[in-house]
Amino acid sequence: MSLEYENDGALHAKLIEEVLSQYPDKAAKRRKKHLSVATSGDEAGEESEVLSECEVKSNIKSIPGVMTIRGCAYAGSKGVVWGPVKDMVHISHGPVGCGQYSWSQRRNYYVGTTGIDTFVTMQFTSDFQERDIVFGGDKKLEQVIDEIEELFPLNKGVTVQSECPIGLIGDDTEAVSRNKAKEHEKTIVPVRCEGFRGVSQSLGHHIANDAIRDWVFEKKDIEFEASPYDINVIGDYNIGGDAWASRILLEEMGLRVVGNWSGDATLAEIERAPKAKLNLIHCYRSMNYICRHMEEKYGIDWMEYNFFGPSQTEASLRKIAKHFGPEIEAKAEAVIAKYRPLVDAVIAKYRPRLEGRTVMLYVGGLRPRHVVTAYEDLGMVIVGTGYEFGHNDDYQRTGHYVKKGTLIYDDVTGYELEKFIEGIRPDLVGSGIKEKYPVQKMGIPFRQMHSWDYSGPYHGYDGFAIFARDMDLAINNPVWNLYDAPWKKKAEPSAAIAAE
């Protein structure tokens, strides 16, 4: 199914040179390492599917003053990993802002009675005041936890998501958590995700993973009857229902999803994870740490998969099935066959409307590579892509996906992205809310690829239909043709000459 094409590497190299020339020398030198054009790698061998290389420096500090798009460790922990765990209360511990700006913004869908037994779309904060900074906030945290117990007694546990000041004023949230956990007989997890730690959201993911290892695993006797087909889905945050559109396929092929991390998850699903047979990891960047831990400690294999677009979904279903043997493999084939007519119909409808359209992506730590094939399934061409907070191993994995000549940009700055888009004029840009409106002002269609632009799911077969429809409606909307006032001539060369 893979689409064959090569991008204009010479143009992209020139664009990189142009943006770097605008920086002060010191910044130019640092930014140069983050920008590149994918080159042809070694020809694909039996083992390696690498078609191209896209080596850039990554996961290092952003340069001050350049308008990085990145967030912080708190965003990685509370916003991504812990926030979706639905039956726990997550305290944004510190001043009011962090919790306020991240309140209900990631669209982690869940089912439950909010405020009673589930708490995802709520903002709990210790709302630090000056006195808490001066005298320390541990006493306040104790009281916050007590008040949560009184007013929200059906919570299954509490996490303490530390904001910047906590680590700076030397609070001991671990001691408070330990004591209060004993007193209330509840799971209480302190997470040291202060925003100044690390260089992006990424360290927050890691810290959040470690907190699961240290404060959840092996803390209770878990009664659970295991089966040979038990799997955990790791790193699916159920944005717009992604995890549900995935789960339905996994169950149809005979597997038992005993835990989904962490979209629509309960604490129980996390606690029992070490009893599963296989960890399936979607967002490698944010949750590979805990998979590696479970492999080392409990001998659980883990496997990356990709449920964006039918090509990858099919390949993933087969790869997962292979792990479980012929019976599941047969069922997987049945699932693939069942959905084939839907896939064919979606492609028949939308591919002619999208064929050859060019796309630039700039997303977080997984989608810059994972969604590439979904676009290609619709005949679309990826001309540029980059990660907000990818690491070296993400860029290594990207080579499998992108074609020669693709523009690669790591931790792109507002300035660079604008110039790249201006220079390339793609037919579609997929990125975040901060990028959406500048791009649309330029007359270029845009889809938010963090929140699915309030749509979704995009995972699995049901999600692919929505994805295809959304890309079509973004690109083929008539508004893009209304930008120029008809009385205003586009170019006025005579006037320019006359101005002499």
Add this chain to the structure above:
Amino acid sequence: MPQSAEKVLDHAPLFREPEYRQMLAEKRLNFECPHPDQVVTDQGEFTKTWEYREKNLAREALVVNPAKACQPLGAVFAAAGFERTMSFVHGSQGCVAYYRSHLSRHFKEPASAVSSSMTEDAAVFGGLKNMVDGLANTYQLYDPKMIAVSTTCMAEVIGDDLHSFIENAKDEGSVPRDFDVPFAHTPAFVGSHVDGYDVTVKGILEHFWKGEERTEAEGTINIIPGFDGFCVGNNRELKRLLDLLGVSYTFIQDASDQFDTPSDGEYRMYDGGTKIEDVRKALNAEATLSLQHYNTRKTLEYCEGRGQATASFHYPLGVQATDDFLMEVSAISGKQIPETIRLERGRLVDAMADSQSWLHGKKYAVYGDPDFVYAVARFIMETGGEPTHCLATNGTSAWEAELKELLASSPFGKDAQVWAGKDLWAMRSLLFTEPVDLLIGNSYGKYLERDTGTPLIRLTFPIFDRHHHHRFALMGYQGGLRVLTTILDKIFDKLDRETSETGVTDYSYDLTR
């Protein structure tokens, strides 16, 4: 299989299909370890009781669903109201991503700001190097006329001194010596976004006015709007009124163009805003008026200190609040209020008279920033409604006292309760124990609407889930007309919904109301 290419089902209908309902029911039963349904129902009912209300209001430490944001958001909004000004927030970088996202989600517009990207080493050694490099990069890449510096709580906790840092950066050539870099310390653990707005505007005025001689220009007025998610509509409407009056005025901080740029193929990183030259000249104005008192307390004190007359309002919305504003402007400028404006006023009053029977005695809960809540409470009373609950998470005791005085001035305010410092989880209890007909607030109120069934009217920042409301004015008589119509639509829509059942309630489904 529920999905099809012909009719693509979105998430809402998709997950209501039988396959998914069964899947989710089994997930719950087999894997989630939920509380028994009865326990959940009982707790849900308990949260509606007086007993729960008392516990809820007695909270001292925990804050749930607050209606306020932190100081630097106000700083970034304020800076966006000056000509080609880039916000530079000194501290952790994640905060800046949040402010930009928050503003973009409300305005549906670009929101630019940079961070000095301080990390752990800066926490130990201070962020001077980040300031020096950061200012140089911002100056070179984004071609600003001014860089307005504010702080995140990280920089405040470690005690970075903005004044000396900026001086150092200038010494090192990050920006030219005479380039304007005003600053304000905006710790997130003090006050709220309205205070961040205040100190930022004050910082900018101080920067340009310090050491300058003031020569009073009689009859000229400065207007400071305050943090206002409806600045796009409001500022333009007020300018129209002031032009009709023929007053010489300067908006100090005006983000109406910055947050409403056209789509014509060009991305404008900067648009509109108060001209730097006008900020300088504004020192000479006879008076500075604040449209939102609790957004500008320090700024007005400074203006007064510089010899200007000052006056402040509480978000001039509705009849009498607009009257007050116009009369004050008229008094200072010596310009008569023209007949056209009197006619506009009459048209608003006419509309209120036409609709009074539908509004009389209606009970409201209102929340938001202090000045907004004051304004809406006043307008509700003008329509014969009762502002039963008035809540501002960032309301002070001074605000509480002032609002109580207003409420005491009208029979429609006698049963009103003022909730300073309370949050929206407290409001949830209040809406169960002392219910109202309508809730006025922002998008966060939709959870209250869902839980308590109180219809929500979105009239203040942030509004994420409805589009373009902020493009229309709420202030002035024209704005009053829009607020009035919005409230009435909500009432009539609800009435129609409740009376539309064929053969059961539709005897009241009146064609004319």
